[in-house]
Amino acid sequence: MIAFWVLAAILIASAVWTIAAKKPVYSVVALLLNFATLAVLYVTLSAEFLAVIQIIVYSGAILVLFVFVIALLGSGVAPFPTGPNRLPKIWLPAGIFTLAAFGFLIYAVSTVKMAAAPATGAVGNADVFGSVADFGKALFTVQLLPFEATGLVLMVAVIGVITLGGEQMSDAEAQQSRMRADRAVREAILREGKG
């Protein structure tokens, strides 16, 4: 229980830091902390596999690409010009909306009957709730359709990116551009050799 409150505090603090940080890189570091804490929270809920996947997919792959983009943008770049401060006009409706949302959430949580916590066996046992085997079984039997549908949606995104970003080149053109690149490299090497 203490672990939960500590983790929750870190989670919220890092989330606030993510959106409040002036430099984009600090936002990424805060988000990294957020994801790592979330993974630890999953472990305390005995969802071992989910925790590991959280780190591999979000921290290890997606967030690294964020850093990559920010590194290419250069240090201290403010991506948006700071416009007029519109906060005074919207804070009242925003505050009311937030309070209402929290109230609804608390009401919903208090009325829902909690399922009994699943038995967690010794670490290392297969077929325990949240273990890799359990997760895999659910993914490929009961949840197969949502799983495949998600895959399809992601595929659409990938195809969209290739259509939008890829250059339309015929085979001959591609061959030519490859040769041009090779020649440029060779010339650069020769130049360096002379100089």
Next chain:
Amino acid sequence: MPLWLEVLIKSVILLFVVVTSFAYAMLAERKILGWMQLRPGPNRVGPWGLLQPAADAAKLILKEDLMPETADPLLYKLAPFISLLTAFGVYAIIPFGASASGQTWAIGNVNAGILLILAIGSLGVYGICLGGWASGSKYPLLGSVRSTAQMISYELAMSLSFVGVLVLAGTTSLDGIVNAQARWWFVLPQFVGCIIYVITAVAETNRAPFDLVEAETELVAGFHTEYSGLRFGLFFIAEYVNMLTVSCIATLLFFGGWNAPLHLTFIPGVAWFVIKVVCFMFFYMWLRATLPRLRYDRLMAFGWKVLLPLATLNLVVTAVVVAYTG
């Protein structure tokens, strides 16, 4: 004994062992490179240069800790620690041997062990890319952007080469994988996977011939150009500890872990584990002395167009064979 005390004692012992292995791996690398290039290597401090690591450590600690004016202070100081933390974190779950009663020698025995290793390993790139970015200088930035692209690309093929082993062993826990290799080491049925792992491991640890990240002929020293003193030392330790880690993983996944070859069981399992890891370390040093560095575009093409399809093919064939033979 309470659990926290047990974990603490194990961690202290392991930390000592890993740091000592790092120190002597560094010395061994310099000696071996020396012999391969027909020179003696470090031989002034102590007999055969055996006290060289202590001298290096003293030098690094006493050196001035510099920071460029353009650097981002917080991240510049944080980056080496991220590298070191992820490098050492993996050892919390690597098993080194088993006692006669079947207890494994590890700090924590995790069900999803091999996935956790992948997860912690995938965080190691942050030390390099944040360090390079925070230096506020062009060569480190180039080095760190290269490393990010390289590590992400090779991580895919590496993960796929793991999955072949998982399919054969039928478990993700590391001691389960080692126990599954009691008769046959997985290097035999997973020969292709093993080769892919060994290649991608070199790229993941940024070692020659894939050390584009710190290519000294083009980028001065790559991502750690601006670092000096102990902070540079931390990056240095992280590199060698990572090398040790990938050697341990290769031993666990493909070379039977602490299982003795040819029933030579009079030598204890831990000794076999160490022998196999040392062979791997020697192999990586040998590679550095032998192979020239790859050109950057060829490195990326090799990762995406050769290793990744090959790893996928290997996984599909393994899955089909396992499904048919049961």
